[in-house]
Amino acid sequence: MAKKKDAEKASHGNENNKSAKNEGNEDDEPNFSDPEGYTDPISDEELLGDLLKQKPHETDGVESVIVVDGVPQVGPDRLEKLSVVINKIFSKFGPIVSEYYPKNENGHTKGYIFLEYGKPQHALEAVKLANNYKIDKQHTFVVNLFTDFKKYEDIPGDWEPPQPQPYKELGNLHYYLLDPDAYDQFCIINAANSTVQIWLNSAPEPTIVEERQRWSETYVSWSPLGSYLATFHKKGVALWGGPGFGQIMRFSHNGVQFIDFSPCEKYLVTFSPQADDLPGDQKKLIIWDIRTGLEKRTFVADGLNVWPIFRWSHDDQYFARIGTDMLSVYGTPSFGLLDKKSIKIPGIRDFSWSPTDNVLAYWVAEDKDVPARVTLLEIPSRNETRAKNLFNVADCKMHWQKSGDYLCVNVNRYSKIIRKEKNELKYSGMYYNFEIFHMREKQIPVDSVEIKEPIHAFAWEPVGSKFAIIHGDGPNISVSFYGVKTGHTPSLLKRFEKKACNSLFWSPAGQFIVLAGLRNLGGTLEFVDTNDFVVMHSTEHFAASDVEWDPTGRYVVTAVSYWKTKVDTGYWIWSFQGKILKRASVETFCKLLWRPRPKSLLPAKQVGEIKKNLKKYSAQFESKDRLRMSKASKELIEKRAKLLEDFVEYKAKRVEQWKSQKGRRLELRNNIDTDELDSDTKNVEEEVVEFFIKEEITVLE
Known part of the structure; x- marks a missing residue:
């Protein structure tokens, strides 16, 4: 059978050769065309690799073209002016080769244009830097590469969901x-x-x-x-x-x-x-x-x-930022503008979130005959739950109590009007009000505390209902403590006169407070128990720049920062009662x-x-503390004993080495013995060196 097939193939090949010869005889030209269905095993890339690299692409010549949308629609009379503005904005990214303004049947521009640069890099830079550029209040440029059309056309219609990522254990x-x-x-x-x-x-x-x-x-x-x-x-x-x-x-x-x-x-x-x-x-x-x-x-x-530009609600559901005559509130996880629009508040100056509820407090400055106003706003409903009008206001600062029970608005006010010029009032003198909002009470009543002296610091007790104020002029600085109760106006609990302090630091657990004189006051410190208003300890950390309570309220750190001064940098750790526990001098702390x-x-x-x-x-x-201290003393004694034992062992080895080298020393010194061998005890000279380690003073009461 195999021989028969080979014979058929040979006869078929002879017939093809004969037909080719006959065709050659007829046309006198060879036929190099491939038979029908023939596939060339050699690709074009192998034959023409260098030339194919130079093959023109459909995108050639348009990579340097950008499309600018959001362009003002103007008529023929204003087209030249628009062109000048466009060239001024986009020519800074590179020379513009050509420009095209599509027009409708009336000759007006359609709101988008095409610009061509000399290099694709210039077009790419224009897209990056000119996109979202505001030319005026009504028009914002949207800039894209012309090649983006092709890119977005090639997006497949069938969406493939992303593959789930493996869980990463943190x-x-x-x-x-x-x-x-x-x-x-x-x-x-x-x-x-x-x-x-x-x-x-x-x-x-x-x-x-x-x-x-x-x-x-x-x-x-x-x-x-x-x-x-x-x-x-x-x-x-x-x-x-x-x-x-x-x-x-x-x-x-x-x-x-x-x-x-x-x-x-x-x-x-x-x-x-x-x-x-x-x-x-x-x-x-x-x-x-x-x-x-x-x-x-x-x-x-x-x-x-x-900073911070954005301020967050207590539960991460909302964040807000202040703008010119508006307050923008955004929601998570969409990060979109709440109700797709900002809250228009003409004259808004500042705002603050409640630390426990989705309630905003903001204040608006005075405008001619319209008084200043503090408003409480619920989010997301935007319902105004309380508003308070204020007159002759220079500035306001808002302080929330940590549990959200109270809001204090520190109001700086002008004391009197001296004249009126061009519908503007001129004031003289200042006095200060503290407007206390009772957030948990019905209809949110507001109480007022007035102080005639300049205010240097204000701080709520984190856990409790007291607040402290530093006020006064020059050397006559006072610290006043007020208590707030449900259904009652704030009452003065205690006033300390002539105190050298300018900062208040409450313990995170409440009750205890540090009155500190930082910066130019030399680092004075007073530890006060506000249950009975006893000064537990008065001391000083010279040039202290920072005071930090630990999160439990057991310890306080005072520090001298290298960022503030270059000498005596370090930190001291105190107990909440003012007892020094550790002094650490750290260079460049x-x-x-x-x-x-x-x-x-x-x-x-x-x-x-x-x-x-x-x-x-x-x-x-x-x-447990006593056991820890005794354990520390025992460990210190054992450590010292081990060091002494190691030294004695090292000394014995060196003495033996010194004795074994006796012959070598005599050889080097012409047999002159300089070791003073009167007795075995004088082989080695000992020198005792004493130095001061530390001093501990214990006061026996």
Whole structure:
């Protein structure tokens, strides 16, 4: 069979050859065409690779063309003026080769134009920098590359859902709360080599947990609940957490200088003031999702901005920013404008969120015969729950009590009118009011406290209903404490006269307060118990620039920052009663930040019972402290004994070595014995050196 097939193939080939010869005879030209259905095994890329690289593409010549939408629609008489404006804006990205203004049948422009640059790079730069450019109040440019039409046409019609990402375990971000002794952590920033240290405030001495050089290039910040440590870098922000402080997330934002966490740590706001000066398409204000690291929305930050630009509601559901005669409230997770429109409030100056409810407080300045006004606004309903008119107002500052029970509006007022010029009133003299809003009472009553003297500081008691005010002129500085009760006007509880202080620092647990004279007052400190208003201790930390309470209210840190002065930098740790526990002198010390703790899960009733029976629990903690101190003393004695033992052993080895080298020494010294061998005890000379280690003074009462 195989032979038969081969014979048939050969005869068929002969017939083809004969027909080819006959055709050659007829046309005198060879036929090189491929038979029907023939496939060439060699591709064009293999044969013509160099030439195919130069093959023209459909997009050639249009990569340098941009489409500008949002252009004003004008008639023929204004076209030349429009062209001049367009060229002035877009020629700074590169020379414009040609321009085309589409027109309708009436000769009016259609609102979009085509511009061609000499190079594609110029067109790309125009798209990045001119997009969303406002030419006037009604027109904003939308700029795209002409090639984007093709790109969007090729988008497939069938949508494929993204593949689910594997779950990434972040570890226990609140592991430090499980410490059996409830020790808190604090972070120290040192300017030397940009060193950042994490310490555990253990007894009797703090112990270091983590230390890294160049961990951050400028500053660090804890998140509100203490889950993350944020570090700043030229290219963005990094978050660290867990037992080993591993990197949790990175957020790329060149030149970032300011960040702000939302209260529940769901979102992070980053701000780069120099974004306009950096190359490329830089964004000034970005909101990120902390868990996923995704960019949720960007905003334009125009004009003067006070950080934080956005202020968050207590539950992360809303955030708001102030504008010219308007307040813009946004919702999450859509990040869209609430009800798709801003709240128009002519003359708005400032606003603040309640720390426990979705209630906004804002104030509006006076306008001719219209008085200033403080308004409480519910979100998202936008219902005004309370408003208070104020007259002769120069400025207002709003202070919320931590539990949201009270709002204090510090009002600076002009005392009298001296003249009226061109419908404007001229004032003279100042006095001060504190308008107290009782947020939990029916119809939100408002009480007023008036003080004639200048106000230097105001602070609510975090847990309680007292507030403190520093007021007065020159050396006659006073500190007044007021109490607020339901159904009663605020009453003066205590006034301290002639105090050298300018700052108030309440304990996070309430009751205790530090009156501090920082900066030019030399670092004076007074620890006060506000239950009976007893000054527990008066002292001084010279040149102190910072005071920081730990989150439990057990310890206070006073510090001298290298950012404020270059000498005597370091920090001191005090008990809440004003007893010094540790003095740490650290060169180039910059800042100490206590790690925050989340809100306690214990109900208020149970917390009250613990405070009531505190003496019952204190005995076991005191015995534990004594045991810890004795253990520390025992460890110190054992350590010193071990050092002495090691020294004696080392000394014996060196003496034996010295004796074994006796012959070599005699050889080098021409057999002259210089070792003074009167007795074996004089082989080695001993020198006793004494130096001062430390001094402890115990006062026996």
